[in-house]
Amino acid sequence: xxxxxxxxxxxxxxxxxxxxxxxxxxxxxxxxxxxxxxxxxxxxxxxxxxxxxxxxxxxxxxxxxxxxxxxxxxxxxxxxxxxxxxxxxx
Amino acid sequence: xxxxxxxxxxxxxxxxxxxxxxxxxxxxxxxxxxxxxxxxxxxxxxxxxxxxxxxxxxxxxxxxxxxxxxxxxxxxxxxxxxxxxxxxxx
DNA sequence: GACATATTTAGACAATTGTATAAATATCTT
DNA sequence: AAGATATTTATACAATTGTCTAAATATGTC
Numbered sequence: 001x002x003x004x005x006x007x008x009x010x011x012x013x014x015x016x017x018x019x020x021x022x023x024x025x026x027x028x029x030x031x032x033x034x035x036x037x038x039x040x041x042x043x044x045x046x047x048x049x050x051x052x053x054x055x056x057x058x059x060x061x062x063x064x065x066x067x068x069x070x071x072x073x074x075x076x077x078x079x080x081x082x083x084x085x086x087x088x089x090x
Numbered sequence: 091x092x093x094x095x096x097x098x099x100x101x102x103x104x105x106x107x108x109x110x111x112x113x114x115x116x117x118x119x120x121x122x123x124x125x126x127x128x129x130x131x132x133x134x135x136x137x138x139x140x141x142x143x144x145x146x147x148x149x150x151x152x153x154x155x156x157x158x159x160x161x162x163x164x165x166x167x168x169x170x171x172x173x174x175x176x177x178x179x180x
Numbered sequence: 181g182a183c184a185t186a187t188t189t190a191g192a193c194a195a196t197t198g199t200a201t202a203a204a205t206a207t208c209t210t
Numbered sequence: 211a212a213g214a215t216a217t218t219t220a221t222a223c224a225a226t227t228g229t230c231t232a233a234a235t236a237t238g239t240c
Contacts, residue, residue, distance in 0.1 A: 003102055010100035011198080012093055022173055028217055041199050043218055048197095062207045062216045073174035077167055083112055084163035101228080118187055131229050133188055138227095152186045152237045182240085189234065196227070204219065210212085 001079050005072065008052035013037070014045050018054060018068065027063040091169050095162065098142035103127070104135050108144060108158065115157040117150070 008014055017031055032042040046066060049055045053072050058065050098104055107121055122132040136156060139145045143162050148155050 001105075006096075006100045006105070007197095010096045013198085015091075015096070019173060029215090032217090037198090038200055039216090040201080040218075044198075047218080059206090064217065068174065070174060073170055077170045080163055080167045080170070083109060084158065084160060097227095103228085119185095122187090127228090128230060129186090130188075130231080134228075137188080149236090154187065184237100184239080186237080187235080190232085192230085192232105194227100194229085196225100198223105198225080200222085200224105202220085202222105204217100206215100206217080208213100208215080210214100 025067040117153040
């Protein structure tokens with residue numbers, strides 16, 4: 001289990017970004033305008049999420065669209081279930 | 091979902107501690123001797139885990155025994171399942 | 181009480197991180 | 211190609227974090 005994954009999840013802004021992407025895919029700008037901080041700061045958070053493979057991107061003209069990489073989340077769940085789950089259906 | 095929980099999980103030493111506690115409950119000293127760092131440093135990690143409610147302690151004479159708080163792990167799993175799970179049985 | 185063992189707490193310091201501003205890159209429109 | 215929009219990259223800096231050593235606290239033994 002990659003260290004970058006847990007470090008990426010450690011920041012509340014990044015977790016909020018992930019939750020936004022749960023609803024629907026969004027461009028960097030659409031994501032950034034949800035936060036009070038500078039666009040560049042959000043962009044940095046996006047790069048951290050991407051480095052952790054939690055999100056994927058696709059260019060659409062001028063825009064860059066972000067989407068969740070649900071595969072990695074399933075790995076996270078599996079990590080916790082196998083190591084710490086204990087119960088069969090927690 | 092508490093911020094301290096994810097921050098606590100972000101450090102590899104702390105995740106290793108949690109995995110050690112999966113096998114069996116251990117005293118602070120038994121945990122600390124598994125790591126190359128100073129005892130005080132491990133003790134600090136233990137305090138972070140405790141603040142996040144990931145572990146619980148019980149004094150046994152001179153010793154302090156640590157154990158996993160599995161309830162919190164189930165909450166973590168539930169967090170990921172509900173928000174990002176997508177599939178019914180990931 | 182004095183000493184040994186187990187553990188935590190305090191203080192210091194280097195490394196990492198989150199944020200900001202400014203500059204750079206990419207695409208689109210004219 | 212020039213200008214507008216979208217986004218990232220570079221640089222700087224304050225805040226947080228991980229580790230260390232030293233000191234403090236708690237328990238057990240003599």
